[in-house]
Amino acid sequence: MNFCSECGSGVIHTIPDGDNRLRHVCLQCNTVHYQNPKMVVGCLPEWEDKVLLCRRAIEPQYGLWTLPAGFMENNETTQQGALRETMEEAGARVEIEQLFTLYNLPYISQVYLMFRARLLDLDFAPGPESLEVALFREDEIPWDQIAFRTIEQTLRLYFADRRNGGFGFHIGDIERRNR
Amino acid sequence: MNFCSECGSGVIHTIPDGDNRLRHVCLQCNTVHYQNPKMVVGCLPEWEDKVLLCRRAIEPQYGLWTLPAGFMENNETTQQGALRETMEEAGARVEIEQLFTLYNLPYISQVYLMFRARLLDLDFAPGPESLEVALFREDEIPWDQIAFRTIEQTLRLYFADRRNGGFGFHIGDIERRNR
Numbered sequence: 001m002n003f004c005s006e007c008g009s010g011v012i013h014t015i016p017d018g019d020n021r022l023r024h025v026c027l028q029c030n031t032v033h034y035q036n037p038k039m040v041v042g043c044l045p046e047w048e049d050k051v052l053l054c055r056r057a058i059e060p061q062y063g064l065w066t067l068p069a070g071f072m073e074n075n076e077t078t079q080q081g082a083l084r085e086t087m088e089e090a091g092a093r094v095e096i097e098q099l100f101t102l103y104n105l106p107y108i109s110q111v112y113l114m115f116r117a118r119l120l121d122l123d124f125a126p127g128p129e130s131l132e133v134a135l136f137r138e139d140e141i142p143w144d145q146i147a148f149r150t151i152e153q154t155l156r157l158y159f160a161d162r163r164n165g166g167f168g169f170h171i172g173d174i175e176r177r178n179r
Numbered sequence: 180m181n182f183c184s185e186c187g188s189g190v191i192h193t194i195p196d197g198d199n200r201l202r203h204v205c206l207q208c209n210t211v212h213y214q215n216p217k218m219v220v221g222c223l224p225e226w227e228d229k230v231l232l233c234r235r236a237i238e239p240q241y242g243l244w245t246l247p248a249g250f251m252e253n254n255e256t257t258q259q260g261a262l263r264e265t266m267e268e269a270g271a272r273v274e275i276e277q278l279f280t281l282y283n284l285p286y287i288s289q290v291y292l293m294f295r296a297r298l299l300d301l302d303f304a305p306g307p308e309s310l311e312v313a314l315f316r317e318d319e320i321p322w323d324q325i326a327f328r329t330i331e332q333t334l335r336l337y338f339a340d341r342r343n344g345g346f347g348f349h350i351g352d353i354e355r356r357n358r
């Protein structure tokens with residue numbers, strides 16, 4: 001951030017009065033430009049003993065598999081965002097069942113919220129951000145081709161919980177690593 | 180938003196290629212300025228049969244009672260943010276037990292995450308944003324002087340769950356209303 005989005009003046013990096021961390025501040029119009037973490041919301045769609053995955057048609061991780069998820073938009077709920085992403089990426093209609101995982105990714109200032117969801121029909125189809133969409137049994141999951149660690153861990157917890165006969169809510173942190 | 184924070188040019192309000200909603204876009208440097216919901220994170224600190232509340236020293240809702248909570252910052256986890264706010268507003272050391280409530284406030288593009296937390300000692304004291312900090316038994320809670328509906332509902336669910344002998348995880352929406 002170099003310029004004030006309100007008045008167009010240059011911003012400086014300073015600790016405002018009464019604050020305790022560096023912010024982008026405009027000395028012309030006195031606006032403090034806060035920057036906050038973003039939420040990624042998505043679904044784990046279930047159909048019988050299968051789950052629905054999307055193969056990414058965009059970077060990052062082009063060609064790898066993921067659950068439908070994306071950045072939450074203003075003026076929607078977390079569940080509405082998860083349903084919207086599931087429709088946009090997989091053309092899939094689902095019913096939300098339960099918040100299943102929350103992952104903190106502090107190194108990129110993101111929080112993932114993944115909901116278990118019941119797939120309502122088999123009329124799904126890839127949206128513009130997906131190459132293909134398909135259902136996988138546990139033994140069919142392409143574990144070495146999952147796009148993101150949040151998604152891999154969500155899937156592993158899902159199958160573990162299912163074997164144990166009940167789904168919990170799981171919260172965890174993902175730390176930076178060299179891939 | 181009137182100006183591009185990257186290059187200082189004027190931005191326009193338009194739907195970018197491949198998108199489906201209005202964004203602030205800079206035609207000079209091609210930056211799309213996304214705006215996303217913010218997370219508010221906080222704690223419900225427990226001590227024996229009491230909970231800790233803070234009386235607000237700032238607007239909005241100056242003079243009313245609330246649980247320690249505030250905007251999550253970049254590069255922290257939701258739990259770290261909740262602990263930080265509890266220290267800043269109440270001078271209180273707590274240990275996080277469980278994510279207790281998630282509230283969607285789509286009309287102001289916020290998501291509240293409130294954690295149950297065990298107060299570790301009684302050496303709490305109001306920070307600069309609080310007038311006072313105190314412990315309340317259920318029958319002492321100033322229900323008509325709670326600052327926010329998210330906090331009132333979190334407290335009501337807490338005492339209801341406690342009477343029922345077990346704490347769950349609760350998710351809900353708060354809609355706009357005239358106060």
Ligand SMILES: [Zn+2]
Pocket residue numbers: 004005006007008009026027028029030031
């Ligand atoms: Zn300015």
Ligand SMILES: [Zn+2]
Pocket residue numbers: 183184185186187188205206207208209210
């Ligand atoms: Zn620009």
